[in-house]
Amino acid sequence: MNLEKFEKIYFVCSGNIIRSAFAELYLKQLLVDKSDPKIGSFGTTYHNTRIHYKAHEYLSDLGI
Numbered sequence: 001m002n003l004e005k006f007e008k009i010y011f012v013c014s015g016n017i018i019r020s021a022f023a024e025l026y027l028k029q030l031l032v033d034k035s036d037p038k039i040g041s042f043g044t045t046y047h048n049t050r051i052h053y054k055a056h057e058y059l060s061d062l063g064i
Contacts, residue, residue, distance in 0.1 A: 016043030
């Protein structure tokens with residue numbers, strides 16, 4: 001995946017407990033080159049510090 005023109009990629013959703021957190025971790029898994037952009041995720045309304053447990057289980061099953 002060629003993302004050289006980007007310095008940062010952020011995924012944003014309302015809570016950052018499933019969608020954006022999943023997207024962040026999945027893209028980090030796909031991009032193994034350390035020169036790839038910084039990747040993060042944020043929520044706009046719900047202030048949570050942990051990914052939803054079901055999303056965590058699914059990502060674990062995928063080896064992410």
